Amino acid sequence: MSFREIFKKIKKNKNFMYGVPFLILMVAGSFGLQKFSELRYKYSRQQTVTPEEMELVGVSMKKPEDVTIEREFEKIKKLDIENWENIRGPRPWEENVD
Secondary structure (H helix, E strand, C coil): CCHHHHHHHHHHCHHHHHHHHHHHHHHHHHHHHHHHHHHHHHCCCCCCCCHHHHHHHCCCCCCHHHCCHHHHHHHHHHCCCCCCCCCCCCCCCCCCCC
């Protein structure tokens, strides 16, 4: 069997004719998109905001050492979650009369 006969036989196979180009497109596309997404994150604007700038806007920031997971967990532990009342919110088609 010569190379031409083998190539003709493979060329008639639908998996080869449609599957291989599809796989090549998927692999090459993923590498191409990787480069574009790399550029996206490389040139995206990343700005740090100082507490003084936030004060000008009207937001007061806490110091990073004032907010820890342990302190927030202690605040949540103090909440009373056993005694609560279910309050039904008004529906758009109902009148909001309290």
